[in-house]
Amino acid sequence: MNTLKYLNIIKFFCTKRSGAHPYVMLNVYKALIKSRITYGAIATLKETNNQEIYQLVQVVKNAALRAILGYTKSTPITTMLAEAAEYPIKYDLERAAARFIIAKLSQNHDNQNYLEKIPHGSHLMTIFNSIKNTAMVKAASSVPNNLKMFDSIEGSHQKNVTPNIILKKSSLETISKFENYFMIYTDGSLDEDSRGIGIYFNDTKEMYSRRIMAEVSICTVELIAILMALKIGILMGKRKIAVLTDSKSAVVSLKRNNNNKYFSTQIHNLIHKNPEKDFVIQWIPSHVGVPGNESADAAAKNGLTSTEILDIPIPKGDNYKIIDRKIFERWKNEFKERTRIKGKFYGDLMNQQPSNVPWFKHKGLDTGKIKLFNRIRSNHTYAKNFLNLMNVIDDETCDACNEIENAEHIIFKCKKFTSERQRHNFSKKYKNYIEMCRDTSSSNISDIAEYLKEIKKDI
Numbered sequence: 528m529n530t531l532k533y534l535n536i537i538k539f540f541c542t543k544r545s546g547a548h549p550y551v552m553l554n555v556y557k558a559l560i561k562s563r564i565t566y567g568a569i570a571t572l573k574e575t576n577n578q579e580i581y582q583l584v585q586v587v588k589n590a591a592l593r594a595i596l597g598y599t600k601s602t603p604i605t606t607m608l609a610e611a612a613e614y615p616i617k618y619d620l621e622r623a624a625a626r627f628i629i630a631k632l633s634q635n636h637d638n639q640n641y642l643e644k645i646p647h648g649s650h651l652m653t654i655f656n657s658i659k660n661t662a663m664v665k666a667a668s669s670v671p672n673n674l675k676m677f678d679s680i681e682g683s684h685q686k687n688v689t690p691n692i693i694l695k696k697s698s699l700e701t702i703s704k705f706e707n708y709f710m711i712y713t714d715g716s717l718d719e720d721s722r723g724i725g726i727y728f729n730d731t732k733e734m735y736s737r738r739i740m741a742e743v744s745i746c747t748v749e750l751i752a753i754l755m756a757l758k759i760g761i762l763m764g765k766r767k768i769a770v771l772t773d774s775k776s777a778v779v780s781l782k783r784n785n786n787n788k789y790f791s792t793q794i795h796n797l798i799h800k801n802p803e804k805d806f807v808i809q810w811i812p813s814h815v816g817v818p819g820n821e822s823a824d825a826a827a828k829n830g831l832t833s834t835e836i837l838d839i840p841i842p843k844g845d846n847y848k849i850i851d852r853k854i855f856e857r858w859k860n861e862f863k864e865r866t867r868i869k870g871k872f873y874g875d876l877m878n879q880q881p882s883n884v885p886w887f888k889h890k891g892l893d894t895g896k897i898k899l900f901n902r903i904r905s906n907h908t909y910a911k912n913f914l915n916l917m918n919v920i921d922d923e924t925c926d927a928c929n930e931i932e933n934a935e936h937i938i939f940k941c942k943k944f945t946s947e948r949q950r951h952n953f954s955k956k957y958k959n960y961i962e963m964c965r966d967t968s969s970s971n972i973s974d975i976a977e978y979l980k981e982i983k984k985d986i
């Protein structure tokens with residue numbers, strides 16, 4: 528099995544206390560092993576009894592993480608996974624399978640038939656059913672000639688230093704150029720699990736609010752608001768339509784004309800179908816007191832709780848992120864449960880929340896120090912208590928203090944090293960061991976490594 532060959536390569540490059548950089552090696556793991564494991568995710572999840580496969584693959588993953596991060600044999604798996612910002616295997620497979628399904632559906636809706644052959648009652652079916660209505664990727668059409676787009680206003684303003692009153696004046700000057708257009712203000716709003724669009728018609732002073740039930744990105748929400756505004760303007764028979772949005776990223780996306788943004792393409796296509804009309808999409812700054820923008824903002828906020836729901840297909844990129852967030856939520860709950868039983872110290876250290884970025888990413892620290900601090904943060908080091916656990920020595924007590932000699936004892940308590948300890952920052956800075964473990968600054972870690980070197984303790 529190739530996967531095992533790659534595991535040995537990883538082990539070869541990662542010795543206990545030094546070797547290749549953990550962040551680099553995590554990427555090597557992802558490229559060589561994780562990709563192979565998730566490649567067959569669909570097949571694995573089609574099996575109704577896949578517990579055995581999960582366990583087998585999890586063993587390989589655990590061994591790789593242990594070598595890469597420099598952990599002892601006693602370190603709980605939950606701690607290793609969380610510290611590497613990785614998930615248990617079942618989530619890796621689910622995520623890969625969900626992405627595969629979303630990609631298939633976005634290419635061609637006929638793939639629905641292919642996917643319907645998934646065995647009922649299998650885990651894959653559950654994943655398939657949880658995926659929201661996927662939008663199909665359409666080839667980008669050219670930017671229509673009858674559409675003008677502007678991502679700035681009159682005058683040159685330095686970002687963040689221009690007073691609102693000036694920005695408001697410039698915005699109103701810009702807007703006045705479209706006096707003979709049918710003017711529509713749009714806005715998008717989002718809170719934790721809801722999205723709202725708001726549209727305000729300048730001539731009729733009417734407001735339009737709708738709720739979107741999927742957790743799409745704010746840029747997607749803003750583009751949907753623009754699309755709806757244009758559709759309504761066209762239905763009303765207007766010949767010249769100007770949409771005023773406070774989303775710069777939406778205007779930039781419309782100008783760029785790539786097919787990554789499903790709703791940009793939809794907007795272009797709608798305008799192509801109406802060649803006799805003139806369209807303008809103008810960016811204006813938000814929250815500077817432009818009345819139409821304030822009204823659209825209020826309409827979008829109403830949309831968040833509106834009972835009128837807009838049923839729209841979800842772009843691929845948004846769908847990926849929805850799946851990622853769902854899986855992270857489930858892992859968070861599982862982490863909480865698991866650390867109640869095993870790895871309690873690490874659970875408390877993280878306040879029961881696993882991270883989604885390894886603490887050592889982009890840290891200018893050498894491998895030895897990262898691995899040392901990984902062990903310290905897991906509360907599983909090569910101190911006497913571990914050696915005793917592994918039956919290397921019979922006695923785990925410190926010969927001077929008659930207390931168990933673990934990392935906390937060596938770093939914070941042991942009376943043999945009182946004078947050395949006093950010369951180091953950590954002893955004054957932190958009340959206790961767990962607090963010190965939370966500080967992942969290079970200065971803190973180097974300080975502790977220096978102290979251990981002085982007292983000649985290799986943990």
Ligand SMILES: [Zn+2]
Nearest residue numbers: 925928941942
């Ligand atoms: Zn001691």
